Amino acid sequence: MKFHDLAEENRSVRRFREDEKITEQQLLTFIDSARLAPCGANLQLLRFTPVTERRHCLRIFPALKWAGYLENWNGPEEGERPPAYIIIHAPIGERRHIPVDAGIAAAYIVLTARESGYGSCMIMSFDGKLLEEAAGTPDGYLPFLIIALGMPGEETVLEEADGDIRYYRDAQDRHHVPKIALDDLIVPVKD
Ligand SMILES: Cc1cc2nc3c(=O)[nH]c(=O)nc-3n(C[C@H](O)[C@H](O)[C@H](O)COP(=O)(O)O)c2cc1C
Numbered sequence: 667m668k669f670h671d672l673a674e675e676n677r678s679v680r681r682f683r684e685d686e687k688i689t690e691q692q693l694l695t696f697i698d699s700a701r702l703a704p705c706g707a708n709l710q711l712l713r714f715t716p717v718t719e720r721r722h723c724l725r726i727f728p729a730l731k732w733a734g735y736l737e738n739w740n741g742p743e744e745g746e747r748p749p750a751y752i753i754i755h756a757p758i759g760e761r762r763h764i765p766v767d768a769g770i771a772a773a774y775i776v777l778t779a780r781e782s783g784y785g786s787c788m789i790m791s792f793d794g795k796l797l798e799e800a801a802g803t804p805d806g807y808l809p810f811l812i813i814a815l816g817m818p819g820e821e822t823v824l825e826e827a828d829g830d831i832r833y834y835r836d837a838q839d840r841h842h843v844p845k846i847a848l849d850d851l852i853v854p855v856k857d
Contacts, residue, residue: 672777677824677843679748679785680732682816688750690718693815697752699778707762707798711811712771715753715801719768721802726751728787730812731795735832748787748814753801756810775813785818788817 693716700714717723727748732741735804742748752775756764776786789812797809820841827844835840 667692667781672780674824675692676703677822677841678787679816679818679820679822680787680814680841681742681820682748682785682805682814684747684749684816686817688718688815693718693750693752696775696778699774703770703774705767705770709763711757711760711763712767713755713807715755717751717753717801718749720749723747723781724750725800726753726797726812729793729800730814731791732789733833735786736835739835741789743826746819746848750815752813752815753797753803753809754811754813755801755803755807757807762805764810772811778816783817784815787814788812789814791818793828807825819829
């Protein structure tokens with residue numbers, strides 16, 4: 667698939683087909699893409715935990731906060747929860763490169779996953795203490811970003827934003843994601 671098509675298709679997914687598992691080997695292929703991604707000064711500071719076992723997923727799920735704009739929705743129900751996660755850990759005290767490196771790594775992961783048909787959601791709103799305990803974050807690191815992964819269990823609709831960028835669900839329970847038009851993002855260079 668062309669990269670632009672992949673970008674168009676890859677919406678965040680928050681409801682999954684929980685019984686359709688992803689193997690650890692598959693997660694390692696996604697992480698291997700992140701390994702090859704650019705990173706500041708080639709320092710390669712991030713560490714990754716693949717999570718596929720149900721008992722581990724059960725420990726991680728309560729730490730996560732879902733879809734802030736959907737006020738009447740408390741996250742995926744049993745049966746639609748993510749069957750896998752990748753946790754990205756960052757060294758404590760390193761500030762300069764981490765947010766950019768983690769964003770690039772996460773993008774490589776979710777796009778590699780999408781290419782194989784998997785959906786995902788990057789999550790940065792979480793209970794850090796809970797997640798750290800559940801994840802087994804190494805000494806000297808903190809969990810920085812977690813990616814929920816699995817076969818999509820919801821339909822998503824990409825649309826052009828009409829003044830409001832908040833995602834929402836329609837009467838058919840489809841998740842709509844408004845994106846600002848290309849022209850409105852462009853800042854012309856000064857003559
Ligand atoms: C850095 C970052 C943090 C995010 N944190 C959360 C989160 O904590 N919970 C959540 O449900 N979605 C989270 N998301 C998903 C965004 O809400 C989503 O990317 C956005 O609504 C646009 O939708 P799209 O990914 O389908 O384009 C996060 C995305 C990014 C890139």
